[in-house]
Amino acid sequence: DNDGGLNDAELTALFAPTPGLPSSWVDSAFPSCTVRNEAGHITLQGWLAQWSMTTFEEPKTTLEYLAYLGFESQERGGTTAALKVTKARKRRNRPGRVERNVFLCYVLGAGGSGKSSLLSAFLNRPFSTTYHPTIKPRTSVNSVELQGGKQCYLILEELGELEPAILENQAKLDACDILCYTYDSSDPDSFAHIVELRKKYPQLDALPAIYTALKADQDKTMQRSELQPDDYTNASNMAAPLHVSVTWASISELFVHLAESATYPSTAFPKKNEQPVDRTNLYIALGATVCAAAAIAIIWKKTVSNS
Ligand SMILES: Nc1nc2c(ncn2[C@@H]2O[C@H](COP(=O)(O)OP(=O)(O)OP(=O)(O)O)[C@@H](O)[C@H]2O)c(=O)[nH]1
Ligand SMILES: [Mg+2]
Known part of the structure; x- marks a missing residue:
C-alpha cells in the first residue's frame, strides 16, 4: 500500500508462492527481531536485515526462497549467483579486515x-x-x-x-x-x-x-x-x-x-604472552554475505507497489 512497510496482508501475499515463513524466522520471533516502523510494519531496512541474518545462519534457506520467489540469474548456477561465500573464520587475531558484512x-x-x-x-x-x-x-x-x-x-x-x-x-x-x-x-x-x-x-x-x-x-x-x-x-x-x-x-x-x-x-583481543591457539581445523564455518540483498529488495518493492 506504498506506506514503506510490509503489513501482515502484504507479507502473506509475498510469501504466497512459498511454504510460508522460513522456520528460522518463526524461531527468532519474526518480526519482533528486526526493524519496524511505528505501525509495526517491516521496513525495507528490517526486511534486508532479516534476510541477511537468514543468509548468515542458513544460506540454503535464502537460496530456496529466492527460487520460490522467482529470482533468476543470467549466469550459470541459478540462485547461488546471488550469494557470496566468504572465508571461514580462522586466525582472527591476525591484523586485517574480515570481508564478510x-x-x-x-x-x-x-x-x-x-x-x-x-x-x-x-x-x-x-x-x-x-x-x-x-x-x-x-x-x-x-x-x-x-x-x-x-x-x-x-x-x-x-x-x-x-x-x-x-x-x-x-x-x-x-x-x-x-x-x-x-x-x-x-x-x-x-x-x-x-x-x-x-x-x-x-x-x-x-x-x-x-x-x-x-x-x-x-x-x-x-x-x-x-x-x-x-x-x-x-x-x-x-x-x-x-x-x-x-x-x-x-x-x-x-x-x-x-x-x-x-x-x-x-x-x-585480550593480550597475553602465550601463543594464540590455531583453531583452523576445528570448524569450517560458512559465512555467506548478502549479494542477495538486491534481489530481495526488488521482490520487496514489487510487493509493496502491487498491493
Ligand atoms: N535507568 C536505566 N534502566 C535500564 C537501562 N537499561 C535497562 N534498564 C532497566 O533494567 C532492567 C533490566 O533490563 P533488561 O534489559 O531486561 O536486563 P537483562 O540483562 O536482559 O536481564 P536478563 O534477561 O534477566 O538477563 C529493566 O527494568 C530495564 O528497564 C538503562 O540504560 N538505564
Ligand atoms: Mg534479558
Missing part, C-alpha cells in the same frame, strides 16, 4: 544488567522500565554504518537460560564474531558475572570482545570485584568499558564500535 555478537552479562533493553534500543524501540527476565535466546538484527560509510549487518543475541549450554559448545562459539560483555554500572554485584564467565569458560578469550557498562544514566558505584572494571580490562590490554545508557540518543556509537571490532577483530 554480517556479524554475530553474543551479549553476555549478569541478569538485569540491561541486555534485552540494549537489543531493543538496537531496533530503535522506545525504552521500557518493566523488567522481563530473558528465558529463551533472543536476537535483534539491524544494519550499522561503519566509519567511511560502508554498511554491514549486526546480529545481537542474548542467550537467556541457554547461556551455559551455548558457551560450552565450541561450534556455537566459532559461529560468533564478537562478544559484548555487559554489566550494570549502578549495581555493585554486576561486574563479577563477567569475571566468573571468563574464568569458567577460558575459551571465550579466543574471541574478540568489547566491554560495556550499561545504565550510565544512573549513579555509578564501586564493583564488588577484585579489580574495578577499568583495571580489569587494562590487565588484559583491552579497551576500558564503554559507558552507555539506552535512555541516551547516542547509543548507536556502541553498535558501530561492535561492528568495527568484528570487522577488524585483532583490535579487540
Whole structure:
C-alpha cells in the first residue's frame, strides 16, 4: 500500500508462492527481531536485515526462497549467483579486515544488567522500565554504518537460560564474531558475572570482545570485584568499558564500535604472552554475505507497489 512497510496482508501475499515463513524466522520471533516502523510494519531496512541474518545462519534457506520467489540469474548456477561465500573464520587475531558484512555478537552479562533493553534500543524501540527476565535466546538484527560509510549487518543475541549450554559448545562459539560483555554500572554485584564467565569458560578469550557498562544514566558505584572494571580490562590490554545508557540518543556509537571490532577483530583481543591457539581445523564455518540483498529488495518493492 506504498506506506514503506510490509503489513501482515502484504507479507502473506509475498510469501504466497512459498511454504510460508522460513522456520528460522518463526524461531527468532519474526518480526519482533528486526526493524519496524511505528505501525509495526517491516521496513525495507528490517526486511534486508532479516534476510541477511537468514543468509548468515542458513544460506540454503535464502537460496530456496529466492527460487520460490522467482529470482533468476543470467549466469550459470541459478540462485547461488546471488550469494557470496566468504572465508571461514580462522586466525582472527591476525591484523586485517574480515570481508564478510554480517556479524554475530553474543551479549553476555549478569541478569538485569540491561541486555534485552540494549537489543531493543538496537531496533530503535522506545525504552521500557518493566523488567522481563530473558528465558529463551533472543536476537535483534539491524544494519550499522561503519566509519567511511560502508554498511554491514549486526546480529545481537542474548542467550537467556541457554547461556551455559551455548558457551560450552565450541561450534556455537566459532559461529560468533564478537562478544559484548555487559554489566550494570549502578549495581555493585554486576561486574563479577563477567569475571566468573571468563574464568569458567577460558575459551571465550579466543574471541574478540568489547566491554560495556550499561545504565550510565544512573549513579555509578564501586564493583564488588577484585579489580574495578577499568583495571580489569587494562590487565588484559583491552579497551576500558564503554559507558552507555539506552535512555541516551547516542547509543548507536556502541553498535558501530561492535561492528568495527568484528570487522577488524585483532583490535579487540585480550593480550597475553602465550601463543594464540590455531583453531583452523576445528570448524569450517560458512559465512555467506548478502549479494542477495538486491534481489530481495526488488521482490520487496514489487510487493509493496502491487498491493
Ligand atoms: N535507568 C536505566 N534502566 C535500564 C537501562 N537499561 C535497562 N534498564 C532497566 O533494567 C532492567 C533490566 O533490563 P533488561 O534489559 O531486561 O536486563 P537483562 O540483562 O536482559 O536481564 P536478563 O534477561 O534477566 O538477563 C529493566 O527494568 C530495564 O528497564 C538503562 O540504560 N538505564
Ligand atoms: Mg534479558
